[in-house]
Amino acid sequence: MGTSIANEPGVSRRSFLTAAGIGAAGIIGASMLPGCSNEKGASAEGDAWDLETDIVVVGSGAAGVAAAVTAIEEGAEVVMVEKADLIGGATSATVQYCAPTSSLAIPQNFDDVTDSAELMFENAMEVSEGTADPSLVKIWCDGAADAIDWMIDHGCEFKETLKICEGRQGQGKYIAKTAGELTTKLIPIIQEKATLLNNCPLESLVANEEGRIIGAICLEGGKEKHIRARKAVIICSGPWTNDEIMIPRHMNELPETPAAAGETFASLGMPYGPFTGEAIRAAQKAGAAVRHMEYCVSEPCYSTSDLMSQGVAVAGITRVVGQVMVGSNGKRFTDEGKTRGAIARDVLKLEDNVFYPVLDGHFVPTQVNPKEEVLQKWIDGGFVVTADALEEVASKAESSFGIPAITLIASIQAYNDGCSSGTDEFGKDPHFLTPINQAPFYVGPVETCIMLYTNGGLDADENARVRNADGDVIPGLYAAGMCTGGQFGTDTVSGSWQTSSIVFGRIAGANASKETAE
Structure with a gap:
């Protein structure tokens, strides 16, 4: 069946942490990771698959949940794979969602403040110093209010006051009543109406002779699991902050005190993470381009x-x-x-x-x-x-x-x-x-x-379709959320990546569902 391309050898945690740094210190950027080829796995007709579905969603955070639930509601059959034991990723601890308004009509914190999608767009472009892709920024800013309403329609609850949002001229952000509200309310839908596999990281993608992505190879219990995707694979794997291969390639060294803090933080363990980039590398090996890898926050x-x-x-x-x-x-x-x-x-x-x-x-x-x-x-x-x-x-x-x-x-x-x-x-x-x-x-x-956020990743267009180095869409491959680049640039206001992930996750789920089944 498909040819699986092995992941590159890692480096030690200590060497990773001492190599981590931040954009302002002088970034090493690259459009493609060194050592990653455009080789594609090919599957011959009649090969056996362990599992077949319409859409494979990689990752169970905000973008993955939005993509999966949207695809399910569009009538698609879905398999979600999550590399960790815990479902939800960073979203399992998230409460903040940046949006200008919603059906809740919660007033702003200051009488002279009137928020809007247009103002959100201006703020996003300003804090990114013009480095964010304006076409992508406009989409998630215009869709932010609807994203909150979509969460509400699916049972999510918010506090009755807005929290002041850093970097946004007095505007507020929506605060969920409980941490992980999004995944708590929506993961049960996926569990009921789709197949959810945790402890199942993506190993590689499978493409046919025409270059269309037709499946994914994951590791379940140390064994390969070949999953046929009749319509598409949607990568929603989150940031790659803790990736021991990618971080040293794209960041300079942090000073001793922050580096030691990061190492201690990692050793304490968290209810989510580590954030690694094997799904991005798998897509690159299938020909995907990346952008904004130098923007780490x-x-x-x-x-x-x-x-x-x-x-x-x-x-x-x-x-x-x-x-x-x-x-x-x-x-x-x-x-x-x-x-x-x-x-x-x-x-x-x-x-x-x-x-x-x-x-x-x-x-x-x-x-x-x-x-x-x-x-x-x-x-x-x-x-x-x-x-x-x-x-x-x-x-x-x-x-x-x-x-x-x-x-x-x-x-x-x-x-x-x-x-x-x-x-x-x-x-x-x-x-x-x-x-x-x-x-x-x-x-x-x-x-x-x-170092906490990476604002770079796969090059996905306005329709969440992943592009190759020539700017052409790779058929059958979508991406959304923090594994993509372009929507934030050098920096973003608090609560934006959660909202953006929902907006583009929904776009990916809807568009992938419209694909013609192979």
Whole structure:
């Protein structure tokens, strides 16, 4: 039957982590991965298949779920394969969805803010510095509101208020009532009406003599499983942040502190991941092109290695646009309301690559994620200092963290002056300017960044069809979500990739269902 092309040998986790880096540090880009050929597996008529279906969906995250459910509702027979034991990928922990409106008609957080698909498009192109593909950006921005309604129609529930969205001029984003709301509500549909195989990673694609993709070869229990796709294969395998082959080829080395944080984070394990790119490589070996592989984004809101090893995972406390971030010298260094990727690039410019969030009673406990008992545990452990006066908390920060108290006080006073005037030295959105002047005050814990997102991948067009290096569509092959490139460019606002994945997943599922069965 089809010829399976073996994956390339990997490198060690340590060598992978020390090779990982971020775009602003100087990226090594490539249009095709070295060592990947355009060889296609060929299946002769009459060969045996272990399983036959109309559509094979690779990956069970937001894009995969959207593609599979849409295809099922279009009358197609579907097999979904997931490489991990856990179904849902990163979406199993996702709550944030960027959209301008929905049938819920939740009001924005500011009276003078009116959101729209057009404004989302402008924001997306602005934060990507014009690197995103405008034709793709327009599609997911125009489809974002409908994506939320589609989720609602399938039983998903959202909180009654919007969360302020970083980098979006005061607009909010929809927050699901529970983590993994999308997969929790939609995976049962797939389990009931399709075949779902977990622990079944994609090994290679199979093409006929005309170059049409007609099936997939997966590994189930260490044995090849040949799955016939009468209509199409849809790859929705997510980002490749942890790929030990691809990351060293496309990224420069991270500084020591963030690299150590990333290694510790990986060793702790997560409810999803690791994010690897074997599905992208399988598509490349079948002739697929990739784009934007150089656009990789770090997330600033993670502990240092030492704190994580002590069980202090502080990401939730720093995702507040009204906070102040200071370096170890006590000085502000960034606009705290811009995108996380942009903040992370500023963190990587700091001498020690660490920062300290400063918050007050405006935000704690109502706008931070840690429960009050968790925050109190951090305070009792000395990871966070608090006081009812700015001067006192600054003194504690100097004793505990070495931050110069006089500089910290001056930084907060200058920030508060900017809040009063409506202007900020770092250009922070006036909607996000809340003075740090309400007791109690909090400083810490120390944080750094880790590499978290890859915004490059397979070259898929507006119809989610994968193209080859000549720009021609590869018949029978679709892709959607974070395994594709073009829709984000260098950076994106929070909650965008989840929404984009749903939009393009639905497009892929609908178009693949219309294919003529082979």
